[in-house]
Amino acid sequence: MKFKKIISAAVGAVMLCASLPIGTMVNLTDNVLKANAEDEIPSTGKCGENVYYSLSDDGVLTISGSGEMYDYVIETNPSPFYDNDLIKSVIIEKDVSSIGGLTFFYCLNLTSIIIPDSVTSIDYGAFSNCTNLTKITIPDSVTSIGEETFLGCSSLTSVIIPDSVTSIGNYAFYGCENLTEITIPDSVTSIDFNTFYNCINLKDVYYSGTEEEWKKININNEQNGNAPLLNATIHYNSSNPEETTEPTEEATTAVTTTTKSTTTTTKRATTTVKLITTTRKATTTTESLKTSTLLVLGDNISTGSGLPDTNNSYASLIADYYGATYINYAQDGLMAEDLKISLENGDYDTELSKADYVLVTIGENDIISTVIEIIKKVAIKYGYDVDDFTSLKDFLSIFSSEDQQMINEIIEEFAMTISVRYISENYIKPCFYYISNHTNGKVVFQTVYNPFSINTSSSEWAPYKSRLDNINAKMDIYCSVMKKYYEKYANNYDNIQILDTYTNFADHGETLTNIESMDINPNQAGHLYLAANIISLLGGKKANDEKIKSSYDSLAEPYKSNLLAIDDAKTKILNLIDNTIEPPTETYDPVSISPKTIELVQGEKTKIEITGGDKNYKFVLSDDEKVVISPDGIVTALKPGIVKITVVDGVGNTDTITVTITAFTQPVTEPSTIISTEESSTTETPTSGENNLYGDINVDDNVTIADAVLLNKYLVNSATLSEQGKINADAYFDKVITSADTLAILKLIVGTYDSLPAYP
Numbered sequence: 022m023k024f025k026k027i028i029s030a031a032v033g034a035v036m037l038c039a040s041l042p043i044g045t046m047v048n049l050t051d052n053v054l055k056a057n058a059e060d061e062i063p064s065t066g067k068c069g070e071n072v073y074y075s076l077s078d079d080g081v082l083t084i085s086g087s088g089e090m091y092d093y094v095i096e097t098n099p100s101p102f103y104d105n106d107l108i109k110s111v112i113i114e115k116d117v118s119s120i121g122g123l124t125f126f127y128c129l130n131l132t133s134i135i136i137p138d139s140v141t142s143i144d145y146g147a148f149s150n151c152t153n154l155t156k157i158t159i160p161d162s163v164t165s166i167g168e169e170t171f172l173g174c175s176s177l178t179s180v181i182i183p184d185s186v187t188s189i190g191n192y193a194f195y196g197c198e199n200l201t202e203i204t205i206p207d208s209v210t211s212i213d214f215n216t217f218y219n220c221i222n223l224k225d226v227y228y229s230g231t232e233e234e235w236k237k238i239n240i241n242n243e244q245n246g247n248a249p250l251l252n253a254t255i256h257y258n259s260s261n262p263e264e265t266t267e268p269t270e271e272a273t274t275a276v277t278t279t280t281k282s283t284t285t286t287t288k289r290a291t292t293t294v295k296l297i298t299t300t301r302k303a304t305t306t307t308e309s310l311k312t313s314t315l316l317v318l319g320d321n322i323s324t325g326s327g328l329p330d331t332n333n334s335y336a337s338l339i340a341d342y343y344g345a346t347y348i349n350y351a352q353d354g355l356m357a358e359d360l361k362i363s364l365e366n367g368d369y370d371t372e373l374s375k376a377d378y379v380l381v382t383i384g385e386n387d388i389i390s391t392v393i394e395i396i397k398k399v400a401i402k403y404g405y406d407v408d409d410f411t412s413l414k415d416f417l418s419i420f421s422s423e424d425q426q427m428i429n430e431i432i433e434e435f436a437m438t439i440s441v442r443y444i445s446e447n448y449i450k451p452c453f454y455y456i457s458n459h460t461n462g463k464v465v466f467q468t469v470y471n472p473f474s475i476n477t478s479s480s481e482w483a484p485y486k487s488r489l490d491n492i493n494a495k496m497d498i499y500c501s502v503m504k505k506y507y508e509k510y511a512n513n514y515d516n517i518q519i520l521d522t523y524t525n526f527a528d529h530g531e532t533l534t535n536i537e538s539m540d541i542n543p544n545q546a547g548h549l550y551l552a553a554n555i556i557s558l559l560g561g562k563k564a565n566d567e568k569i570k571s572s573y574d575s576l577a578e579p580y581k582s583n584l585l586a587i588d589d590a591k592t593k594i595l596n597l598i599d600n601t602i603e604p605p606t607e608t609y610d611p612v613s614i615s616p617k618t619i620e621l622v623q624g625e626k627t628k629i630e631i632t633g634g635d636k637n638y639k640f641v642l643s644d645d646e647k648v649v650i651s652p653d654g655i656v657t658a659l660k661p662g663i664v665k666i667t668v669v670d671g672v673g674n675t676d677t678i679t680v681t682i683t684a685f686t687q688p689v690t691e692p693s694t695i696i697s698t699e700e701s702s703t704t705e706t707p708t709s710g711e712n713n714l715y716g717d718i719n720v721d722d723n724v725t726i727a728d729a730v731l732l733n734k735y736l737v738n739s740a741t742l743s744e745q746g747k748i749n750a751d752a753y754f755d756k757v758i759t760s761a762d763t764l765a766i767l768k769l770i771v772g773t774y775d776s777l778p779a780y781p
Contacts, residue, residue, distance in 0.1 A: 064760040065733050066101055068124070072117055073733060074101070077764045080109030080130070085726050085767060087116035094122035094145050104442075106130050112771060114726070115139050120147045122167065127442060129153060138162040143170055145190075150174070150443065161185045168192055168213070173443060175199055184208045184229065189216050198222060205229070211239040215246035223249040227259045315345040316376035318369065318456070319383040320355040322467070327535050327542035335543075335552035336380055342556055348372055357383050357448035364455040373460040378559055383452065384469040387444050388499055389541050413537050417485040441499050445506035457514040463559050464517045467551070468504040470526040471496045472536035482531065493530075518558045525550065609635050612674040614666070619680045621658035623780075624755040629654045629678065634670030641667040648680055658682040713745075715752045715777035716766040720745050724777070729766045736760060754778035 065075045072086035082102070084090070093100040102108060104127040111125070111134040122145035125131060131151045136143075138160040148154060150173035159166075161183040168190035171177060175198045182189070184206035191213040194200060200220045207230030217223060228235055235255060240247055317323045317336045325334025340347035350369060352359075360383050363369065373379065397407045400416070410416045456464055473493045477486040504523045511517045526547070530536050533547035543551065612634035619627060631638055631654060640650050643665040649657050650666060661684045667677045716724035718731045720743055732750055734740035736759070742750060750758045752765040768774045 063101075065736065065763060068101060069117075069121070073730060075729075075733070075760060075763050075767060076107065078761070080107055081764075082108045082111045083764065083767045083771075084111065084113040084117055085729060086114075087118075089119040090117065090121040090124060092121040092144055093124060093126075100124050100126060102126075102128055104128075110134065113137055113140065114767075114771065118142075120144060122146055123149065125151055127151070129446065132156065136160055136163075141165070143167060145169060146172060148174060152446070159183050159186075166190060166193055169195065172196060175447070178202075180204070182206060182209065187211075189213065191215060192218070194220055196220075201225065202227065207231075207234050209238060212241065212247060212250065214241045214243060216241075217248075217250040218246045220249040223253050225256060226250065226253045227256045229259065230257070232257050313343050313345040313377040314372075314375055314462075315340045315343065315347050315378045315380070316369070316372050316460075316462075317347070317349045317351050317380045319351055319360055319381045320386050321351045321353045322382045322385060322542055323380050324349055324351045325548065326353060327540050328545060328548065333545060333548060335548040335555065338548065338552040339378070339380070339555055339559070342552075343378070343559075345378065348376070351382070354386055355383065357387050357444050357452070361448045361451050361455075364452060364459075370459060373456065373462075376460050376462040378462050379456060379460055379464040380467070380555065381452070381456065381464065382467045384444065384449060384503055385541065387448075388441065388469055388503065389472065389496075410539060413539055414485065416539070417488050441502050442506075445503060449503075449506065450510055453510040453514065453517060457517055460516070462516070464514075465520050465555055465558055466507055466511065466517060467520045468507050468523045469500050470522040470534075471500045472526075472530045472534040472541045474527050474530045475536070476528045476531070497527075520551070520555055520558060522551065525554065609633065609670070609672060609674065612638075612668055612670045612676050614668050614676045614678045617678050619656065619678065621656070621680060621682050623658050623661060623682055623684055626655055626657045629656060629666075631668055631676075634668075634674045635672050637671030639669050641669060643667075647682055656680060713748050715749050715754075716769055717749045718742060718746050718766075720749065724766060724769060726767075726770060729763050729770070732758075732763050732766065733760075736763070752777045752779065754780055 064077075066073070068074050068084065069086060069088060069090040071088045072084060072090050075083045075085070077083075091100075093103075100121075100123050102125050103123070106129055108125075108128045108131050110132060113120070113134070113136050115137040116139050117137065118139055119142045120136070120140060124144075124147050125134075126146055126148075127150045128148075129150075129152055131148075132153050133156040134148075134154070136158065139162065140160065141162050142165040143159070143163060144165075145167040146169040147167065148157070148171050149169050151171075152173060152175050154171075154174045154177055157177075157180075159180075159182065162185065163183055164185050164187065166182070166186055166189055169192040170190065171180075172192050172195040174194075175196065177194075177197050178199050179202050180194070180200065181204040185208065186206065187208055188211040189209065193213075193216045194203075195215055195218045197217075197220050199222055200217075201222050202225040203223065204227040207228065232255075235257065240251065242248065242251060315336065323334060323336040325331035325337065328334060331337070336349070336351075337347065339345075350372070360381075400407050407416075453466070471493065473489065473496050475482055475489060475493065477483060477489055477493075482489065500523045504519075504521065507519050511519045526533050533543055533550060534540075535542055535544050610633035613632050615630050615632075619629070621627060629650075638652075642648060642650065644662065647658070647660045647662045647664045648666070649659065651657075656666070658680070659682075661682050664680045664682070665677055666680060667675055669675050714720075714722060714724065716728055718728040718735075731740055731742075731746075735742050735750070747758065750762055752762040752769075753759070755761070765774065765777060765779045768779075769777055
């Protein structure tokens with residue numbers, strides 16, 4: 022991954038390596054970075070001046086009210102739905118007039134949405150990267166489809182554009198890899214830049230106009246950005262996908278060519294695999310697994326690129342420690358997508374099945390290499406010859422106070438947070454899954470580190486502080502976000518551990534990497550440190566982290582200058598490990614739940630108490646349709662029956678309780694007798710359950726959206742209800758007033774429920 026090697030590739034190709042339009046994302050950066058991917062939104066809230074939302078437990082998001090939704094491109098806060106995995110479907114009610122920019126950005130589990138004919142515009146990136154969106158109907162009322170609207174919506178296969186639309190914005194369907202057909206009306210007069218970029222499976226376009234009218238459409242095909250559209254078969258005078266016509270000879274040829282290109286792409290990782298297999302002799306007195314096999318996958322960080330002697334890479338040091346057979350499939354410049362393709366092609370199945378240890382380094386090229394390309398690209402734009410740069414200081418020295426515009430341009434081009442998410446979810450996540458399921462060995466994934474993380478308080482780097490800190494701060498965002506995804510994925514697999522290289526290398530970029538010479542690989546000190554920590558993860562003696570950290574300066578400088586014989590690297594690293602102690606073995610009391618039996622009425626809740634174990638509790642239900650349990654032990658009864666709940670802690674201790682749920686019985690109205698001196702009479706007193714108009718919160722004898730709005734205001738303490746209003750508010754009839762009652766009212770309004778109350 023040396024700088025010289027990276028810059029030999031075309032800038033445009035590298036910039037598109039993440040399959041996303043990096044340069045167009047500048048406007049999103051500040052908003053997106055404020056969002057927290059783990060935060061959960063409130064179940065109700067506001068998403069427009071007069072527009073409100075309600076999210077049900079089963080993932081149905083209902084948008085109600087009137088007027089425009091907020092445009093989150095210009096709002097100071099991100100959309101409340103950003104990156105929310107709970108949202109599965111969306112219902113937008115009539116009277117909502119627009120879907121704001123970035124509204125449903127990265128709702129990965131969103132599969133369908135209902136849009137009413139009151140909506141006239143779908144704004145910038147509204148459904149960007151909703152990768153599981155499979156069904157959407159755009160009504161005839163929509164006149165504008167904004168830029169990047171469906172960017173990255175990859176389970177999306179067919180789209181019908183209504184005849185009210187006159188133009189389709191930049192990147193609108195960018196990266197919709199499974200889109201096979203699209204219906205375009207003759208009202209469309211322009212299709213903008215990269216609208217259908219990477220829609221590699223687009224085969225059929227159904228156009229309602231004539232061939233002559235089609236030729237008049239202004240289709241921007243700069244850099245072949247709309248080639249998939251132009252190479253597809255155009256069915257003229259057709260608005261129905263079933264009204265197909267025979268493709269012309271020219272169109273058939275174009276489709277065939279596209280298919281061949283795709284096939285070649287999927288094989289690119291396979292054709293560049295370089296295999297190195299050696300057997301090491303153990304050089305340590307600790308436990309040696311003489312028959313063990315160490316497999317290395319990913320990019321070339323692990324194999325010592327940039328070192329004077331690659332036999333001193335951390336992978337080699339680890340193989341020496343265990344006396345293992347060392348199999349190296351690492352490749353220079355490998356991208357995460359390449360590794361995913363090779364894995365799914367079965368290229369490493371044999372080696373994975375035999376491996377005792379698997380080291381994986383991937384992601385550094387996708388992010389860091391692109392950053393270096395951006396630096397080079399901007400420098401060239403301002404007239405500098407980057408081939409003259411021999412060090413990072415050479416590059417930083419070209420900046421002066423007058424070059425702030427140049428610095429700003431570099432920072433703006435770092436709009437890659439979307440790319441980080443896209444790379445992680447689409448390429449790295451499948452690698453975790455595939456490797457874990459194809460090996461019984463111990464697996465270590467190394468997080469992406471930031472080589473620009475340099476301690477600028479030293480006199481050596483102080484002159485470059487303002488310029489370097491800008492790059493460092495932005496890179497820290499991307500590396501920390503990627504670390505977060507690595508840790509999230511690893512939690513799903515017992516045989517995968519994470520080496521937190523991002524944290525370990527923080528503030529030591531100049532000490533542990535070769536970044537000063539524009540090479541992002543670790544130097545010898547970095548390899549020593551990585552080897553020590555990986556051996557600890559794999560079950561060797563626990564490395565003394567403080568001892569190794571204190572060795573940074575003494576180890577790094579001579580290796581960096583190539584003045585010290587590298588042969589003593591093994592001795593140094595093994596001494597650092599062997600001069601430590603084994604980690605203590607922890608013991609825990611048995612895990613226990615109380616009470617052992619619980620009886621609940623449908624809709625009731627109770628809290629269980631858990632003691633003992635290692636506190637990393639998980640719950641296993643014999644039937645997850647009858648009860649649910651929250652992480653803090655609150656049990657909610659859903660349906661009648663008997664359910665066993667088992668708690669499992671992190672070290673395998675278990676305990677089980679039994680929950681019996683009885684059906685909820687609607688209260689029966691009992692007559693009450695009123696006796697007077699003049700006459701006796703019997704009257705009925707209304708009670709909760711009868712003679713009430715459930716959902717009529719404002720008590721006007723009607724159930725409308727106004728009732729749902731009033732109830733929402735009551736729930737957030739911005740409105741009061743009458744006593745009858747409170748009785749009517751229990752629309753879900755579970756004896757409490759919550760957002761579930763708002764949802765029940767909305768479902769009645771849209772026809773999902775025929776009447777209220779609904780029952781849990």
